[in-house]
Amino acid sequence: MAHGFMGKILWVDLTKKKIKEEELDEKMWRDYLGGYGLGARILFDRQKPGVDPLGKDNILGLVTGVLTGTPALGGSRYIMVGKSPLTGGWGDANSGGNVGPALKFAGYDAVFFTGKSDKPVYLFINNGKAEIKDAAKIWGKDTFETEDILRAELGKDVEIACIGPSGEKLALTAAVMNNKGRAAARSGLAAVMGSKKLKAIALKGNMKIPMPDEQKASEMRKNLIANMRPSAKFVSDFGTPGIFNPCVESDDAPCKNWAGVTTIDFPQYKDIGGQPTIAKQEKKYGCWHCPIACGGHMKASTGEYKYEAGAHKPEYETLAMFGSNLLNDNLESIIKLNDICNRYGLDTISAGACIAFTIECYENGILTKKDTDGLEMKWGNTKAIVAMTEKLAKREGFGNILADGVKIAAKKIGKGSEKYAMHVGGEEIAAHDTRGGPGFAIGYGAEPTPGRHTQGGEGPHPPGVMIEPPGFDRGAYKGRGQYHKRGACVCEVYNAAGICMIVFGDGYGNLGQFVEAMQTITGWDITMDELLKTGERIYNIRLAFNAREGLKIPFELPERMMGIPPKKVGPRAGITMNKEDTFNEYLEAMGVDLKAGKPGKKRLEELGMADVAKVLWK
Ligand code: SF4
The missing domain is CATH 3.60.9.10 (Aldehyde ferredoxin oxidoreductase, N-terminal domain)
Incomplete structure (x- = not known):
């Protein structure tokens, strides 16, 4: 054992x-x-x-x-x-x-x-x-x-x-x-x-996790902590809010339900970025034994939007979905919105997307004040944003329509509202743009869980994971299948093994250290090659579940997220992505049968999943 x-x-x-x-x-x-x-x-x-x-x-x-x-x-x-x-x-x-x-x-x-x-x-x-x-x-x-x-x-x-x-x-x-x-x-x-x-x-409980050599494992940990990458300090100081300004400035962050450009439509974005957020932080917070501790507990609110001291610091995704996405520059309201979501148990990405969808429908005359329980759902109307989020959390009034997400809400509302429902396969889209973001595009459309920013190949990685082929174009959609595959397989591995993405990317000095950690804890003579194959196997079993339910890969992205039509202004103006260019090379690299949109028989067999192949390829 x-x-x-x-x-x-x-x-x-x-x-x-x-x-x-x-x-x-x-x-x-x-x-x-x-x-x-x-x-x-x-x-x-x-x-x-x-x-x-x-x-x-x-x-x-x-x-x-x-x-x-x-x-x-x-x-x-x-x-x-x-x-x-x-x-x-x-x-x-x-x-x-x-x-x-x-x-x-x-x-x-x-x-x-x-x-x-x-x-x-x-x-x-x-x-x-x-x-x-x-x-x-x-x-x-x-x-x-x-x-x-x-x-x-x-x-x-x-x-x-x-x-x-x-x-x-x-x-x-x-x-x-x-x-x-x-x-x-x-x-x-x-x-x-x-x-x-x-x-x-x-x-x-206080039961012990068995390990082959506890002393060696503890020395390994000390060594890893002593040699964390320099980027770990930035994440430790700011948490994910630290990336808000750069994400806005590169036009990665959402604005007006993905129809705007934050630096132009929301020039006050710096008011809700990393620095002002940290100024409202009372103390840092870390998950279990985390040497980075990217989280934070906030001081009590000082203004109109009441929350107690100890409310959690909003993550980047929350700042973006409830902030730039809604042209909401009231930072305390975003902390309050985060607190509402934490208390009622809500996904801040989905909730922010639902409010943006409501506002765009309202601004385009699909919804009126009568539909929205008297709330004037306009960009930047912080009071209405907070009130509608509370309704969503409680399934009250119009909030009941929104509570199941934008796809179902659009179905209920009709009147052309579908084009404002920003989702992939039913899941609201995370706060990173696919136009000019080919890595996110692949992650959103070609992974078994669609619309997910923490899945796919191009998230934070320590040195040794990503290998750029000769002449690699970082901004291109085409030509990144194998490149993305390697990162995606590693992502499957650290997620399945129970490791935080941020610690993986900013903590481990290099990929070899992660493989060594896996060997030290498990006692397996596991190699990098075996781990990459394991990552591919995990991708394929998740995808096989979808295939058996009748879902084909890739998922459809909303036209807006593909740049149809392209943005007219800003750093990502003029970009339109092509579905085949974006997805096919990656899916082929992962062994997917493109015609059937499901895991290929031969690759399943090579991965030791012949039994799964039999089910999918009867
Ligand atoms: S485990 Fe990850 S999410 Fe948790 S505090 Fe550490 S870095 Fe942040």
Whole structure:
């Protein structure tokens, strides 16, 4: 038995209120590394295609990776997995904080929920003992109240992943929350949790993660921390808000529902950037044992938009989606909006996109004040933005139309509103532009989870990951298939293994150090080549899940995001992307059959997935 994992997963049948343990073969861990790799393999094997994502047959998992909770840098993550009610295909959502490590210290690598409870419940795991408990007193409470009540009852050292009122009301824009501000926010999986009447998962324990040589692992960690890359300091000082100004200045950040140019339409953007955000920060916050600690707790608000001291610092995505995207220059209102989302359990990317969609519909006469509950939904109308977000969180009035995301809202509204619904495959688009951003374009359209900025090949990486071929054009859509593939496979690996993207990109000095960390913790004689193949396998099992549900790759991007018509002004003026140029080389490199839009038979067999090939290529 190698190490890095506890060796046990838990199955919780919420209909029958039965719990059982399972031990997986070590090969499963080595082939899929945990997280969404293991999750997708298990759901592909054990869940029938075509199930209702909000029905009893959708399996919901909370899964850690082989490096979660270990001395490897950045091992703070867990991933929620299940069939996504937003896309109808594979769904996953990744979060930091303390919950991932806590699950392992409580004795398990993963917990999977089947069935549906008839009344609100939560799962409590305490040092290897799991029980389903009545959640009547926390149902209806926000995520802060839920954490406080459970901590008072179960002890201060309990860690909690939970849904807020939005998840309970099955809002597809809802997020699973932990540590009052860390969110597993994409794919609509909080609604799946709500559909099962599962309010929370509470974790407590001090069990040890087995490792081949603890002393060596601890020395490795010390060495990694001493040699972190210089960029780690910038992220530590500012967090992701530090990239807001550069993203605006390169026209990467959204503006007016992706129809504007921030530097022109929103010249006051610096008022909500990294510096002013840090000026309102009370103290830094870090996920479990994180040497970077990019998060922050804010001082209490000073003005009209009230929030308490300790509210979490908004991330770049939140500043962009509720700030530049809506021409909202009131920083405290953005902190307040972030706080609303954290308390109700909402995805800030989706919520910001829903408000932008509403404003564009309103400005174009598709919606009137009568539709929007008397709110004047105009760009920069901060009061209306905050009020509508609260309605969305509570599913009240027009907020009920928005709560399931822009695709479903546009369907309900009709009248040509579809063209203002900025989503890919049903998921709202993250806050980076595809026009002039070919890496994001591939990530949004050619990954199993569409519209995702943390997926794909060109995110933050330490030296050694990206290898530019001779004559490589950084701005071109064509000619980056193999280049993107290498980064994407590495991304699949660190996500599945439970490592934070930021720590991976800014902490590890080079790729070799990451491979060494994997060897030290697991005891496997794993190589870089094996890890790249593993990454490809994980991509393909996630994609295979989509294919079996009838979803083809690539996804369609909104015409606006493809530059049809192109922007007229700004740094990205004149750019139109071509779908085939952008996606085909990458998909071919990943072994996808372009005609069928699904994983190719031969590559599946080469990756040791002949059984999956048999299912997809009957
Ligand atoms: S870098 Fe930030 S998000 Fe990543 S583990 Fe550290 S605190 Fe958490």
